[in-house]
Amino acid sequence: MAARKRQSRNKASDGGERAFLAAYDASAFPHPSVAVDVALVTIVEGALRAVLVRREEHPAKGAWALPGGFVGMDESLDAAAARVLATKVGVEGVFVEQLYTFGAVKRDPRTRVIAVAYYALVHPGLLERAPLNGNTVLAELAVPWRGESGGDVGAVRPEGGRLKLAFDHAAMLGLVVLRLRGKLDYAPIGFELLPRHFTLRQLQEVHETILGKRLNKDSFRRRMLASGRIRATGRREADVGHRPAALYRFARRTKR
Amino acid sequence: MAARKRQSRNKASDGGERAFLAAYDASAFPHPSVAVDVALVTIVEGALRAVLVRREEHPAKGAWALPGGFVGMDESLDAAAARVLATKVGVEGVFVEQLYTFGAVKRDPRTRVIAVAYYALVHPGLLERAPLNGNTVLAELAVPWRGESGGDVGAVRPEGGRLKLAFDHAAMLGLVVLRLRGKLDYAPIGFELLPRHFTLRQLQEVHETILGKRLNKDSFRRRMLASGRIRATGRREADVGHRPAALYRFARRTKR
DNA sequence: GGACATATATGCGATAGGCATATATGCTTT
DNA sequence: AAAGCATATATGCCTATCGCATATATGTCC
Numbered sequence: 001m002a003a004r005k006r007q008s009r010n011k012a013s014d015g016g017e018r019a020f021l022a023a024y025d026a027s028a029f030p031h032p033s034v035a036v037d038v039a040l041v042t043i044v045e046g047a048l049r050a051v052l053v054r055r056e057e058h059p060a061k062g063a064w065a066l067p068g069g070f071v072g073m074d075e076s077l078d079a080a081a082a083r084v085l086a087t088k089v090g091v092e093g094v095f096v097e098q099l100y101t102f103g104a105v106k107r108d109p110r111t112r113v114i115a116v117a118y119y120a121l122v123h124p125g126l127l128e129r130a131p132l133n134g135n136t137v138l139a140e141l142a143v144p145w146r147g148e149s150g151g152d153v154g155a156v157r158p159e160g161g162r163l164k165l166a167f168d169h170a171a172m173l174g175l176v177v178l179r180l181r182g183k184l185d186y187a188p189i190g191f192e193l194l195p196r197h198f199t200l201r202q203l204q205e206v207h208e209t210i211l212g213k214r215l216n217k218d219s220f221r222r223r224m225l226a227s228g229r230i231r232a233t234g235r236r237e238a239d240v241g242h243r244p245a246a247l248y249r250f251a252r253r254t255k256r
Numbered sequence: 257m258a259a260r261k262r263q264s265r266n267k268a269s270d271g272g273e274r275a276f277l278a279a280y281d282a283s284a285f286p287h288p289s290v291a292v293d294v295a296l297v298t299i300v301e302g303a304l305r306a307v308l309v310r311r312e313e314h315p316a317k318g319a320w321a322l323p324g325g326f327v328g329m330d331e332s333l334d335a336a337a338a339r340v341l342a343t344k345v346g347v348e349g350v351f352v353e354q355l356y357t358f359g360a361v362k363r364d365p366r367t368r369v370i371a372v373a374y375y376a377l378v379h380p381g382l383l384e385r386a387p388l389n390g391n392t393v394l395a396e397l398a399v400p401w402r403g404e405s406g407g408d409v410g411a412v413r414p415e416g417g418r419l420k421l422a423f424d425h426a427a428m429l430g431l432v433v434l435r436l437r438g439k440l441d442y443a444p445i446g447f448e449l450l451p452r453h454f455t456l457r458q459l460q461e462v463h464e465t466i467l468g469k470r471l472n473k474d475s476f477r478r479r480m481l482a483s484g485r486i487r488a489t490g491r492r493e494a495d496v497g498h499r500p501a502a503l504y505r506f507a508r509r510t511k512r
Numbered sequence: 513g514g515a516c517a518t519a520t521a522t523g524c525g526a527t528a529g530g531c532a533t534a535t536a537t538g539c540t541t542t
Numbered sequence: 543a544a545a546g547c548a549t550a551t552a553t554g555c556c557t558a559t560c561g562c563a564t565a566t567a568t569g570t571c572c
Contacts, residue, residue, distance in 0.1 A: 032327055071287070073286055
């Protein structure tokens with residue numbers, strides 16, 4: 001689906017055309033800058049949450065923003081997103097996918113900045129190693145439940161109140177939720193929010209959290225088992241005060 | 257720091273912060289350029305087709321490419337896509353939507369160019385007014401049909417042979433097809449490829465062309481009529497050598 | 513008026529989802 | 543050790559939808 005290309009850093013070597021290329025170097029003219037903003041999303045306590053960092057500088061100083069950074073001349077967009085995740089949040093090797101590119105003229109009051117938004121999914125257990133200091137927060141994404149009124153999809157609230165978000169980052173988070181909802185049925189994104197081994201109930205809770213509505217337990221179970229995307233591990237959960245559920249893991253191939 | 261001159265552009269508001277903003281002007285450093293490429297897609301003779309222009313300049317001189325252009329400092333991405341469509345193809349007021357942003361480092365041998373790909377949908381009748389001269393072609397997108405083997409999705413062929421595409425534009429076209437397939441069920445994109453009034457059979461043929469497989473006629477009819485997205489006009493097609501079909505039009509609201 | 517081609521309507525079996533009920537099982541309590 | 547508990551797992555039924563077949567309707571063409 002999303003073209004995820006990993007580009008090797010082969011250095012430029014167009015010998016004969018160099019003079020020509022220089023003449024067409026678009027960077028000689030003023031043009032927009034490009035940044036990546038990454039929404040690192042997880043689920044804690046039954047709510048979608050995203051990592052936000054407090055801006056130390058103008059513009060929007062003091063507001064909360066998605067971790068981001070400008071795209072270097074020699075790194076791909078995907079690489080820039082991974083770098084931002086590793087540098088600013090300390091997370092590596094997680095699911096990352098491009099979301100949308102925001103290009104309104106005045107979205108950044110400084111200069112013209114085009115932002116390529118990414119979203120990443122991670123099991124909260126992996127976030128424990130990433131220190132969330134005072135300048136970083138795991139904010140709950142407001143996802144109105146079925147029948148529940150009020151609240152924009154994806155708007156952010158910390159613990160009841162509402163955080164002021166910089167730039168158009170609130171729109172980015174709203175789009176993340178919509179994208180997750182749209183892809184949940186046909187893309188293996190639910191598993192990214194769970195540990196390697198999980199129960200069917202845990203998987204259902206992830207789906208319910210993303211979709212913002214309750215699902216029928218039996219139908220969900222049948223659908224998942226028939227999808228061929230999960231495989232029984234033969235193990236069971238432990239230390240629960242009742243019959244333990246079977247543990248499954250994600251199966252890459254759709255076997256039928 | 258030295259980019260002070262640049263800052264005079266937006267003297268509109270930020271009185272006190274001007275010096276600060278100048279210090280953070282990212283355009284003072286070398287950074288990637290941004291272009292938009294637009295796939296104008298239509299259906300002619302039962303095949304998805306896209307407008308391609310022959311490149312007159314290096315790089316990839318002589319190859320076929322999607323109409324594109326660099327993004328100006330004072331235009332949004334959406335505006336740039338609309339400008340490219342109007343300027344290079346002569347089409348306005350059609351459905352345009354962002355597709356994906358391609359950011360591999362070496363995708364353009366000249367300099368670093370990040371391409372925000374768009375796709376547009378248009379009824380072929382509207383394209384007749386747009387002159388397709390020798391440098392412009394309406395190339396068929398290779399969409400393998402169910403059971404049919406070979407051929408990358410979205411690869412381009414003129415009339416049997418295969419066109420050489422510049423840059424990563426073949427990947428863009430492939431992604432267009434996948435996106436159309438994915439959105440067809442829940443987004444009103446099929447109607448964009450039809451005239452204002454259309455028959456159910458015409459709509460079904462559009463769906464079949466996009467999906468690359470035959471659909472059951474009765475199920476399709478029932479599904480469309482029950483979707484609430486089409487409304488009977490009371491009129492019928494004329495001059496067909498058999499019983500004329502009822503004409504429908506797209507209804508914005510999903511009434512139930 | 514009849515042939516023809518396609519549109520439109522109706523019925524039926526297969527399949528999947530929603531729902532209720534019954535059974536299984538590991539842990540905790542008595 | 544036995545009973546209780548809470549949840550997992552299995553089974554059956556009803557209904558909506560889809561694929562398929564059949565029947566009827568309605569224009570044009572000869």
